[in-house]
Amino acid sequence: DAAVVLVSATPQVTSCHYAREGKYRYLKLDRRVTPQTLPEIQLVDLRRQRGDKSLKVISRPLHTALEEVLRRGEQALLFLNRRGYSRAVFCLFCGQVFQCRHCSVALTLHQDQNRLVCHYCGYTQAVPEQCPSCQSSAIKRYGVGTEKVESEVKRLFPSARVARLDRDTAPNSGRALKVLTAFGSGDLDFLVGTQMITKGHHFPQVTLVGVINADLSLFFPEYHAGERTFQLLSQVAGRAGRGDAKGTVLIQTCQPDHFVFKTVQSQDYDRFFQQELESRRQLGYPPFTRLALVRLSGPLSEPVAREARRLAAALEKLR
Secondary structure (H helix, E strand, C coil), X not given: CCCCCCCCCCCCHHHXXXXXXXXXXXXXXXXXXXXXXXXXXXXXXXXXXXXCCCCCCCCHHHHHHHHHHHHHCCEEEEECCCCCCECEEEXXXXXXXXXXXXXXXXXEEECCCCEEECCCCCCEEECCCCCCCCCCCCEEEECCCHHHHHHHHHHHCCCCCEEEECCCCCCCHHHHHHHHHHHHCXXXXXXXXXXXXXXXXXXXXXXXXXXXXXXXXXXXXXXXXHHHHXXXXXXXXXXCCCCCCXXXXXXXXXXXXXXXXXXXXXXXXXXXXXXXXXXXXXXXXXXXXXXXXXXXXXXXXXXXXXXXXXHHHHHHCCC
């Protein structure tokens, strides 16, 4: 006879569907607990910002907004859900991407360690000076992580007090708490971080939230990527304007017309829910079907692959 209460400002589409279908009792709060107005959310079209070579990570509108925050003595959060300096390192001549020898995923460059790191198993290796395949020295970096954002912000604003919060800088709650305490007490101007900074924090002096690359999670290869993007952006947007001053949120994206970003901008969960639900209805995704994930693992790839094929064949017969 226990009671279970699911609470969220951005509920999962499946849970919300069940609630509206009467499978769950639906309770809705129509007013904010605090008197502050919702922050203004602006979309920055990165396709129009490419001509400014001096600003490779921070767009011109975001740069101007950060200057204003510093001038007024306020604070800003900069969100990117990818730690490290560069997301991948590859050879410009032969195209080889440096991958984890265990997981076969691209290794992430961590500049402060001068190492390539696997974010799945923790494997590390030195940054290569030459490509092992073609011996070329044209080793290039691709993509941006929080370490790169922090470095760029410090370059653009040398007088600003900047910190970074992710699993690299705060691997335990004690170190994370120190960074958050320093930010909350006003000892920092800008805080760069991953998902760790998006929800549950109340910083009255934060008047600006900048999202560096909103497309990163939107095009992740999973059916609920849109849902997770809407949730993340809505949560981090809620960190702005929690004090007396009005909040502003700048979302950098190459897809400003995508319905996920449009509904985040209008802060309209109902419209997002209806569009996402209809898309899932057409494609046969939950809540209109059920999915099961079966994961096999082992020390040797061939026996695992053989068993996976055998299991797949057995499941096909159950259809």
